[in-house]
Amino acid sequence: MTATGTTRTWAGSTLAERKAVRRAQLVAAGRELLGAGQAVTVRSVCRAAKLTQRYFYESFGDRDELVIAAFEAAAHEAVAAIVEAVAETDGRPESVARAGVRVAVEQTIDDPRRGQVLVVAPVSDPVLFAKRDEMLPVLTALFEEHIDSDAGDSELVASALAGALVHLFFRYLTGELRVERAAFEEHCVRLLLAGGAGWRRPSVDTG
Template identity: 35%
Template sequence: MNVRAPARTWGGRTQEERRTERRARLIAEALAIWLENGWAAVTMRGVCTRAALNDRYFYEHFADRDELLAAVWDEVCLEVFGELSGVVAEHLHLPPLEILHRAIARAVALQLDSPARILFGDHAGSRVLEERRKAMLTEATDLLIATGRPYLRPGFDEADLRMGTLMGIGGFVELLTAWRTGAIESDTDRIVEHVSRTARLLGTQYLAVPD
């Protein structure tokens, strides 16, 4: 019978645990720099200095800066999608447009008080972030359609719904970007109400009429 040797530990942690911790530190410091000065300020040397790690640990996890930026984006995007899915799950007892209103309000709040604001910045000049942004719009469209499907009227046009949903989400992202950069002046409540009103106009084309 083969007996597996116990994992070696350093300071009470296994090699894999320490490796996972180093990766998390690199991502956390890259995010901090991004939030403070924008994605272009994120450099391998700057992140390693803040994380108190040497270069070899950077390349243990990332081939280059683009891979690090993508990892930061993916973690933040996953967190945002999880938050919004949680809002939906918590309010399934409400009518669909009220659920949507609450999800919109949460998305706007995340833009103000969480790392989610990196998703709504200017990513021009970064191919990997532009690709991630496009993927986020597609994934958000898929999620919204899947969430709303039980409430849709019979015989709706799937392609029309997808175009309308993508247009709505894309416009929402652009509005939040403009608001964050000062191109649009408004308070939070007005942003939420405006987006919710627009969502109602789009949504009523596809939602089933309640019995």
């Protein structure tokens, strides 16, 4: 048998394998830069990955594609952890909400780099903002599945909830929100349980 096409090896690996390695290196470098709040350009990411720019275009059409890949890598980790935690609850709404919030906090606040990628970076990168906006329904749907809310138009509810949580996490992560972690988590749980309501009694209900 002759080694032709993609089976030819170089330093023990095929071209496809090398491409995959290089792609992973670039995505990891992109994550590092995003997580450190640094600019992601073709040059900066290739420098961080210790690859020449020629290899960038082997896997990505442009910088945006790379940045999205980096974001998705981080997001999938967080979502997977949340899904797992939720699956281990007894399924009661409060258990689900608590597990979800706990893990979300762990994934973003206890791992500041991932938090930076998922929560802070989208603020200054329209590409990431749009990507995050696209992925949020995945998360809200997960909770809607377990938490029955008779709160009204579900799209409005979901949007308000997403906006509220994203903003809370952003301010907490950047240190603008000076509250105890427990209070922060409790508030997020309440928001989820009420389909967005962290408050017991809307004023109109007691009027």
